[in-house]
Amino acid sequence: MDPQVYTQHASAQSVDTNKVLRNTYLLLSMTLVFSALTAGASMAMNLSHSAALIMMLASLAIVWFVLPRVANSAMGLPVVFLFTGLLGASLGPMLNHYLALPNGSSIVMQALGGTAAIFLSLSAYVTTTKKDFSFMGGFLFAGLMVVIVGAIGAMIASWGFGVDVSAFSLAISAAVVLLMSGFILFDTSRIVNGGETNYIMATVGLYLTIYNLFTSLLHLIGAMDE
Template identity: 80%
Template sequence: MEHVNTGTAQNVTSAETQKVLRNTYMLLSMTLAFSALTAGISMSVNLGGGAAMIMSLAALAIVWFVLPRTANTAMGLPVVFLFTGLLGAALGPMLNRYLSLPNGSEMVMQALGGTAIIFLSLSAYVLTTKKDFSFMGGFLFVGLMVVIVGAVGAMIASYFFGVDISLFSLVISGAIVLLMSGFILFDTSRIINGGETNYIMATVGLYLNIYNLFTALLHIIGATSDD
């Protein structure tokens, strides 16, 4: 009897995990499409950098203070779309800047393609092997804090002391690519192994991985371009 009950519990757990995974990828695809739409609108109206910064800060406030309180309620989905829509719109000025360059469209497409290849490859690896990457959590958190502190320090040095941080910013972008790749493994593994049971929070995690990966790749491609 105990053996039967254990098997049933495992089947239920597996079914729940598959449901979270399915809902996560469905919502992720919808939020990415919505972000593309808001980015297109932002580009068409020539949104300014200041407005984009305000949108980014508003999105951060939402993910830190609002989303954790609404993820398990009916308001969770509208909040997620508001969050991703703001971040998508905030990309407008940067995309317009790159697209104004001689090979700008190629750079953007390369960044999009690179992001898709990295995300799909790493996700497929975790989904196929079902390996547990939870051990990477501490390392990734420390790495993220180092990158944030380094980026803030570089901006301060550039603003107040006129220090050229172009090379350092390229290094930071490379570190972000590695970190986001690690977070894709970590976050996907948490879903597969039952560490994340809320598909809204799971979606936000993967969305941020993709978003940051794309912007970092675009910066690297733009900085290393011959034009």
């Protein structure tokens, strides 16, 4: 290949990658703010846990069945905001629970601060070094499956047999924090290195990582503060 043509191709690819990264972070910021608003509304309305569960299931149905079909169309953005708005609203009962604790405000702020620190530091590392973390994909997927199976098993043991799984639940939350940290490296690396070219799908991936990271940290910090 002509060196000049190769240079032009590499430059164009770099511009495209930077555009995807910029659009992803912009949309991610907007969806996080929107989620905070819907979470606040949910808290003010004192949303029930059953309603929150329905919203969470609806948001998962959207991201699994609807979003992949509209991610490349004009409907992609409204669907993303619908998804993140529902998931944000589903946090209302959980946040009300922790804020009702004696040191509740501090617990929530520590979880928010920890989530921001982990996400920003890991994202900055990848965008600065441009290191490829695609090799982590298989390990992260396997770890996620183990965590999901463990969480389902804990729910069955707790609800069906009345077994105290609080210690196991904390272990799962700690595992989720580690997994989500890995996913931040993996997802950001895919954007930076051209593996993900759709900023809507990239935003959803990072949003879910931040959501799970926050809820897991909230669980861990809340347990340590009790």
